[in-house]
Amino acid sequence: MKHAEAIAERLAYLGVTPTTKPEPIFVGESLKEMIERDIKDEEGAIKLYKTIIGAAQKEGDITTARLFTKILEDEEEHHDTFISLLEEI
Ligand SMILES: [Fe+2]
Numbered sequence: 441m442k443h444a445e446a447i448a449e450r451l452a453y454l455g456v457t458p459t460t461k462p463e464p465i466f467v468g469e470s471l472k473e474m475i476e477r478d479i480k481d482e483e484g485a486i487k488l489y490k491t492i493i494g495a496a497q498k499e500g501d502i503t504t505a506r507l508f509t510k511i512l513e514d515e516e517e518h519h520d521t522f523i524s525l526l527e528e529i
Pocket of ligand 1: 518519
């Protein structure tokens with residue numbers, strides 16, 4: 441949620457309206473299935489944020505690149521946490 445707020449604030453600063461359409465929610469049948477989905481979602485976010493960082497750097501938008509670099513660090517930690525959880529079940 442903190443990430444969404446930070447991204448929305450950055451988009452507002454840039455004069456862009458963020459989407460209000462949420463993605464469908466996946467509910468797994470088991471804990472293992474839910475964690476596997478979380479890992480995939482984190483991998484998708486990591487890939488997306490790396491693309492955004494590259495685009496921001498190309499545009500010379502240092503603030504956006506820095507914001508997404510920080511968020512990327514958090515997502516990589518989440519990914520690591522879910523990998524560890526999956527190994528424990
Ligand atoms: Fe995450």
